Amino acid sequence: MIRYLLTAFVSALFMSLSLAQLNILCSTDADWCESKAREFSVQTGIKVNLSRKATGEVFAQLKAESANPRTDLWYGGTHDPHVQAANENLLQAYTSVNMKDQYPWSGDLHAKTAAQVVGIYRITLGFGYNRDLLAKKKIAPPTCWSDLLKTEFRGDVELSNPMTSGTAYTILATLVQMMGEDKAFDYLKSLNKNVNRYTTSGTAQRQSVARGESMVGVTFLDEFIPEQYVGAPIETVLPCEGTGYSVGAMSIVKGARNIENAQKFYDWAMTADAQTIKDQTKVIAIPSNRSAFAPDRVKALEKAKLINYDFVKFGASAERKRLIEKWDRDVKNAPK
Secondary structure, three states: OHHHHHHHHHHHHHHHHHHOEEEEEEOOOHHHHHHHHHHHHHHHOOEEEEEEOOHHHHHHHHHHOOOOOOOOEEEEEEHHHHHHHHHOOOEEOOOOOOHHHEOHHHHHHHHHOOOOOEEEEEEEEEEEEEHHHHHHHOOOOOOOHHHHHOHHHOOOEEEEOOOOOHHHHHHHHHHHHHHOHHHHHHHHHHHHHHEEEEEOOOOOHHHHHHHOOOOEEEEEHHHHHHHHHOOOOEEEEOOOOOEOEEEEEEEEEOOOOOHHHHHHHHHHHOOHHHHOOOOHHHOOOEEOEOOOOOOHHHHHHHHOOEOOOOHHHHHOHHHHHHHHHHHHHHOOOOOO
């Protein structure tokens, strides 16, 4: 009898411990990922097992693990791969009690994906440059997409790879919508002459430009804001021709083992408290909760000349796959 009770107690204890955890893949800024996991754990007592990966890597992992998911929730990263995951039946629907407190663009994404994906922040594309490097070489700052083709930027422009980066795909889709597909690919092939590297993640440009490893980085402008707060010689540019944007997303993985904890995190992540930035050096985006605080430096990015981004067309799996394969074939290996 005692052995039975002890076995039952150990089993119950093991079950309670296993329930008090959550496995998250995060695709936004590493500091942001870690701070959100830490805040949630402190408030709930739930242990968060966190891994930071680019959106393309997360999508590939979820697809590979679809028969036996090891991930419960996908937090952050551009919405396109989330939408693709929804289209391929890798996510499950959930509607938070806090949905009513979000901006319309958050609810729009939620509605268009049958409640499988929700917007938690909004970010704007552009480029950042290291003003000390430009001054040293006596180069005029770029103000338009067309400026990045100038010979003075040869070998000094850094982008990410759309094969692994959601940011890079948003850049690709933005240029296609702005210029038309043929002209966009001609532009990218010409730009390749000035590119020093295509990084795995779209967040790498933040440090590269801050350290002077690259003169210009093309990414979401919100990435550069933390570096500006700590005095890095970075200036940001909203391209004169116009630019695209993305809704940072969150979704619950189909077949999640810790579904209740995933839903708890999902609800918490949509509160004003979770989205309000306590340390302004960590601000990266416009929060989706109407009551969450965002500094003026972040809000100013929304003054950009935004294109009418077609989330349905360019979020579709087939279109995404076609454009990325074309980029990999025609752009990455274009003549330098």
